Amino acid sequence: MGESGRVSGAALLARLLADPAQAPGIDRRAWTGILAAARAEQLIGTLAWRLEGLPLPDRACAILRDARDGAAQARQAALWEAEMARRALAGLAVPVVLLKGTAFVAAGLSAGVGRAIGDLDILVRRHDLPAVEAALLGAGWEWVKEDDYDDLYYRRWMHELPPLIHRTRDRMIDVHHTILPPTARPTPDAAALVDASIPLENGLRILCPEDMVIHAAAHLLADGDLAGGLRNLWDIDRLLREFMAEPGFWARLEERAGRHQLRAPLARALRLTERLYATPVDADLAGPARPADALYVRRLLARDGWGRGTRRATRLAFYVRSHWLRMPPAMLARHLWIKLRKG
Amino acid sequence: MTGPLYRADPPTMRLAVEAEGLTLLYHRPSGMTHVLGPPAPELLTALAEGPADAAEIVRRLRQHHDLQDDAGIEAVVAARLDELEAAGLVSRA
Amino acid sequence: MRHGLSLGVGPVGFRIGSAWPGPIAALRGLYAGYPEAEDGIADFTVRLEPNRPWRRWIRPSIAIGGDHRLPEAAPLALAHGLLAAEMGMNLQMALGLRRYLLLHASAVERDGRALVMTGASGAGKSTLAALLGERGWRLLGDEFVLVDLAGGGLHPFPRAVSLKNAAITLLEAEAPPERFGPVLEETPKGRIRHLRPRAEAIHRMAEPAVPALILFPRYGYDKALRPVGAAEAFVRLTQASTNYVSLGEAGFRALTGLVTANPACAIDYPDTDGAIDLVETLWANLDA
Numbered sequence: 001m002g003e004s005g006r007v008s009g010a011a012l013l014a015r016l017l018a019d020p021a022q023a024p025g026i027d028r029r030a031w032t033g034i035l036a037a038a039r040a041e042q043l044i045g046t047l048a049w050r051l052e053g054l055p056l057p058d059r060a061c062a063i064l065r066d067a068r069d070g071a072a073q074a075r076q077a078a079l080w081e082a083e084m085a086r087r088a089l090a091g092l093a094v095p096v097v098l099l100k101g102t103a104f105v106a107a108g109l110s111a112g113v114g115r116a117i118g119d120l121d122i123l124v125r126r127h128d129l130p131a132v133e134a135a136l137l138g139a140g141w142e143w144v145k146e147d148d149y150d151d152l153y154y155r156r157w158m159h160e161l162p163p164l165i166h167r168t169r170d171r172m173i174d175v176h177h178t179i180l181p182p183t184a185r186p187t188p189d190a191a192a193l194v195d196a197s198i199p200l201e202n203g204l205r206i207l208c209p210e211d212m213v214i215h216a217a218a219h220l221l222a223d224g225d226l227a228g229g230l231r232n233l234w235d236i237d238r239l240l241r242e243f244m245a246e247p248g249f250w251a252r253l254e255e256r257a258g259r260h261q262l263r264a265p266l267a268r269a270l271r272l273t274e275r276l277y278a279t280p281v282d283a284d285l286a287g288p289a290r291p292a293d294a295l296y297v298r299r300l301l302a303r304d305g306w307g308r309g310t311r312r313a314t315r316l317a318f319y320v321r322s323h324w325l326r327m328p329p330a331m332l333a334r335h336l337w338i339k340l341r342k343g
Numbered sequence: 344m345t346g347p348l349y350r351a352d353p354p355t356m357r358l359a360v361e362a363e364g365l366t367l368l369y370h371r372p373s374g375m376t377h378v379l380g381p382p383a384p385e386l387l388t389a390l391a392e393g394p395a396d397a398a399e400i401v402r403r404l405r406q407h408h409d410l411q412d413d414a415g416i417e418a419v420v421a422a423r424l425d426e427l428e429a430a431g432l433v434s435r436a
Numbered sequence: 437m438r439h440g441l442s443l444g445v446g447p448v449g450f451r452i453g454s455a456w457p458g459p460i461a462a463l464r465g466l467y468a469g470y471p472e473a474e475d476g477i478a479d480f481t482v483r484l485e486p487n488r489p490w491r492r493w494i495r496p497s498i499a500i501g502g503d504h505r506l507p508e509a510a511p512l513a514l515a516h517g518l519l520a521a522e523m524g525m526n527l528q529m530a531l532g533l534r535r536y537l538l539l540h541a542s543a544v545e546r547d548g549r550a551l552v553m554t555g556a557s558g559a560g561k562s563t564l565a566a567l568l569g570e571r572g573w574r575l576l577g578d579e580f581v582l583v584d585l586a587g588g589g590l591h592p593f594p595r596a597v598s599l600k601n602a603a604i605t606l607l608e609a610e611a612p613p614e615r616f617g618p619v620l621e622e623t624p625k626g627r628i629r630h631l632r633p634r635a636e637a638i639h640r641m642a643e644p645a646v647p648a649l650i651l652f653p654r655y656g657y658d659k660a661l662r663p664v665g666a667a668e669a670f671v672r673l674t675q676a677s678t679n680y681v682s683l684g685e686a687g688f689r690a691l692t693g694l695v696t697a698n699p700a701c702a703i704d705y706p707d708t709d710g711a712i713d714l715v716e717t718l719w720a721n722l723d724a
Contacts (some may be wrong), residue, residue, distance in 0.1 A: 029476055032451050036481045039503045059449070059477035066534040073374065073682050080373040080431070087434050140429060168429070169375075306437055306453055307481055307503060358685065360692040362666035369688040374681075376688055378671060 009037045009310075010230060010303035013047065017234060018277045020050045031060045033305025040307035041230045045071030045114035071114045078102045078117040081171050085120060086204050088139035092131050097123040097197045097205045099176065099215065104235070107206050111238035116231070119163075119172040123207075125194055126177040133161055133175070140167045179215050180222055188218065188260035196256075209243040210256040217269035218262050225319040229300045230276075236269055237277040250282040257285075272296055346397045349424050350436040351390035359384065373431050383423055387432065394436035397421040437483060442472040446582065446593040446641050447535070449473025450525055454484040455492055459517025466518065466596050466617040466630055469638050480504075480532055482524035487511055500524045504531035516623050518630060522598055529580055529593075530678040536582035536591060537683060537690045540676045543581045543590055544573035549648035550590050551719065552581055554676045560655035563603040564711055566631060570610040571712070575637045576645060585686045588693045589644035594637045596630040604629045606708060648722060650700040653711060657704035661714065664700040 007015065012034055016023055026034070038044040048064035048071070056064070082102050089096050097103075099121040104112030124132050141164040161175040178190035193215075197205040207215060216239060220232040243249050257266045270286035271293055273279040299318050302311035309315055358369040366384045368377045382404070389395070389403040397420045404410055404420075427433040437453030439460040444450075450473060454460050473479070480503050486492040487499035497511035498520040504527055512520045529538060541554035542565030551568075553561040562578040569575030575594055582591040596617065599607055604627060608616070617630035632638075650669055664672075673691055674680050680687045701718060705711040 032473075032476070032478045032481065035477075036451075036503060057475055057477055059473075059475045059479075062535070063477070063479060070534055070682070073684055076372075076374050076684065080375075083372070084431060090435075306483055308483065308485075308501070358688060360696065362670065362692075362696065365667040367667065367670055367688075367692055369685055371685065374684045376674070376680075378667065 008033050008305040010041060010301040012305075013037045013041065013043060013303075014230060014276050014301065017043070017047060017050055020054060023051050024055050026056075028057050030305075031057060035060070035063055036307035037303050037305060040303055040309075042116040042228055043231050043234065045074070045116055046231070046234060047114070049114035068114065071116065074117050075105045075112070075115075077171070078105060078120065081120040081166075081169070081173070082106060082204060083202070084139075084166075084169070085122060085136070085173060086202060088135050088141075089132060090203070092128070092135055094124060094128040094131065095194050095197060095205055096132075097194060097207060098200075099123055099179075099207070100219070100235075103206045103212070106200055106204065109239065110242050111235045113238075115235075119174050121174045121176060123176045123179070123190075123193060123197075126190065129161065129175070129177055136164055136173065136175070140169075141165065141173060142167050144172065179218055186218070186222060186261040186265070188214075188262060192256075192259060208256075209239070209246070209249070210253045211260075213239050213243065213253060214257055214260055214262050214266055217266045218260075220269055221265040222262065225315070225321065226296070226299045227315075230303075233269070233273050233276060233300065237273045237279045240270075240273065240279055240281065244280070250285060253282075254285055268293065268296065272300070276300065346421060348394050348396050348436040349390060349400075349428070349433045350394040351387050351427075351433045354388070354391050357387070368432075370432060375431065377430060377432065382420070383427060386420065386423055386427065390433065397424060400424075437485070442476065442478065443467055444471040444473050445525075445595045446577070447591050448480070448529065448533070448593065449478045450480050450482060450528070451478035452482045452484070452521055452524070454517070454521075455486055456484070456496065456498075456514060456517070458514060459484050459498070459521055462518045462617065463521055466632055468632070469635065480525070480528035482521060482528060484517065484520050484524065500527065502528055504528055510624070512623070516620050516628075518617055519598075519620055519623050519625070519628055522595075522630070525595070526579065533582075533679055534683065536584060537687050538677055538679045539581040539583065539673060540579070540678070541581040542578045543576035543592075543645075543647075544568045545576050545590075545592075545645040546573050546719070548645055550576060550645035551649050551651065551715065552590070552647055553651045553653055554581075554673065555652050555654060560653050560705075560708070560711065562597060563599070563606065563655075563708060564653060564715070566597045566599065566603070566607055567610065567708060567712065568715070569597075569633060569637065570607070574640060574645075575633045583647075583690050583694060584644065585683070585690050588647070588690060588697070590647055591644050592637070592641045594633045594641050596632050599629050599631055601626045607631055647694060647698050649718060650695070650698055651715070651718075652700070652702040654702070654704045655708075655711070656706065658706060659710055659714070660702075660704040661718075662702045664702050666695040666700070669695040669700040 038047045044067040048067035051064060082098060098106055101115045101117035102120055104115060144163040144165045163172055163174060165172045179188050180186060193207060193211050196208040196211060198208055199205050216232060216236045220229060257263045267287045270281040271289060274281045275297060298311060299314050302309055302315055304310050356371045360367040366379045368379050389400045397417050400420055401417050410416060424433060438455060439457050440453045441460050441463050442451055483501035484498045485501055491497050496514040498514060499511045500509060500520050500523055502524055541552050542561040543550050543552045544565050553564055555561050565575060565578045576590060577593040578597040580593045582593055611631055615632040620628040703714050705714060
């Protein structure tokens with residue numbers, strides 16, 4: 001109980017998510033800091049559901065209840081966006097796979113409980129892109145592009161159409177054709193992602209369980225600078241706990257990771273989630289602890305009780321790394337040069 | 344020659360408040376609020392009986408409202424249905 | 437953060453942190469008599485911080501941070517710390533409040549019933565509310581009106597009134613000097629001075645009021661008065677709310693309830709005394 005004085009911010013948040021039973025013992029003065037860190041990490045809705053029903057100070061309960069209501073609203077808005085996208089694309093009869101938060105709530109997965117959801121992310125086959133683009137534009141979405149260079153950047157070098165936003169609803173949709181930039185080093189098997197996808201009742205699809213975990217790991221480690229990493233890692237924890245009950249899950253996970261060339265990011269994700277959230281993971285697949293794991297943990301927990309990002313050098317190192325992962329060095333240099341010139 | 348078939352959510356999916364001849368409408372599935380003027384609310388009510396195309400909707404409307412004997416009415420209804428579709432209040436059946 | 441303050445305004449608790457002592461000291465002075473956040477647990481955190489480390493000392497400027505932030509917002513001069521804190525608190529309310537329907541409006545109360553005034557910036561709603569608050573009405577708020585989602589009552593949010601330019605002189609003639617904050621010159625919003633509401637408004641900040649009249653005031657026009665129908669009032673109020681959309685059905689019920697139960701008027705006025713007259717007349721005729 002006295003430990004909450006030493007542990008604070010993101011570290012305390014991670015501990016409470018993993019072990020909610022500790023919450024009633026938390027010193028009253030620590031709550032403002034926990035809530036600030038949770039908001040900054042986009043985890044307040046998740047935390048609110050983990051702590052639901054526990055005896056906590058009245059104010060904390062009220063704030064967490066508001067967070068649950070907010071998450072319910074976000075869920076409704078996300079499902080509606082998915083439905084409007086479905087209506088716009090229904091006539092094409094092509095597979096449309098929901099990704100990330102929207103997929104979790106559409107499929108009723110525990111990873112969706114209390115989750116903050118931003119844009120709608122969908123995955124389609126590369127050769128369906130032109131038809132999908134046309135259908136969305138015809139149904140009220142429009143480009144959010146700044147200029148032709150960014151447009152080119154997105155189409156050729158990233159793994160998605162340039163961002164689209166709906167004219168009246170003001171919500172964004174990101175249309176992907178693979179889960180990592182084609183210019184990045186691991187090259188996932190995009191066709192296999194769609195082929196193995198599972199249909200929902202309304203005709204939209206979600207990735208198969210193993211691919212969902214692998215996508216989350218790729219998103220966490222191979223595509224980003226770990227901003228929002230605690231939340232992405234929590235997704236992985238929840239997905240694993242839900243799916244590992246199925247016999248043969250770990251073997252399938254290994255096979256799919258190999259096919260998508262994402263064994264190393266998956267392994268690291270497993271080690272990190274075990275460390276932070278005590279997720280029971282397959283020891284062989286996770287592999288032995290590596291020295292860099294500590295650095296990742298340090299980055300993931302770089303948030304204080306005021307909601308500020310801390311550990312600046314570590315964060316900067318990861319930011320630079322994330323761009324390096326997305327683009328080979330020559331391309332990166334050119335991209336940064338043009339960005340600088342435009343000012 | 345039948346036009347496209349439309350459907351609407353059941354009336355329980357909407358909350359309506361009348362104010363000076365306009366309808367303030369809350370659509371539960373989308374969480375969106377709309378301000379509708381006639382004949383939009385009447386079209387939604389007409390679809391409560393089941394999916395229909397513009398011509399069928401005109402027939403349903405005639406049963407409850409005094410409509411002019413006007414060939415152009417179907418086109419007006421079709422145009423309103425288009426708008427309601429964009430707003431998410433009706434969809435293709 | 438080095439310096440901090442806990443502040444309760446109406447039903448909302450703030451934790452305000454600052455890299456410099458000045459803004460916190462100024463806040464303590466302005467908000468003398470206000471309670472701390474209930475139970476020491478704040479609803480929102482505001483941070484006043486340098487956006488580059490050296491900005492703590494060299495040409496110090498305040499970047500406004502907190503639970504909710506606007507990434508492109510320009511930093512403010514250290515001398516304008518009070519304005520930065522006000523903007524920070526406003527931002528948290530506008531982007532984070534869920535417990536009540538939030539209207540960008542002012543409100544004053546008399547005999548348990550409330551007058552709500554809303555309109556564009558500069559339309560005069562804050563100044564009018566501040567004036568009425570010095571002339572026998574209880575100030576419920578000058579910037580935000582909090583509508584209870586269950587019962588439709590209005591919860592006070594009596595923060596320090598933010599007076600701009602000419603309104604400063606107007607209120608200096610009405611309220612005693614000890615309730616004013618320092619004059620802030622050349623802020624992005626012009627000349628600003630904050631006014632702490634009367635003690636009664638602070639003591640009764642937990643006491644809601646029943647709405648009775650909605651006004652859309654417009655300052656700087658010939659005197660005119662026009663009733664506003666419920667549908668128009670509804671649309672205008674959705675535009676005056678930052679959280680209507682995120683509240684879903686509860687927001688719809690609260691707002692339709694508000695506009696169908698209460699009359700609304702648009703009033704144009706050339707000067708504030710003319711406006712006060714209009715208001716008092718309308719109020720007297722409410723039950724007629």
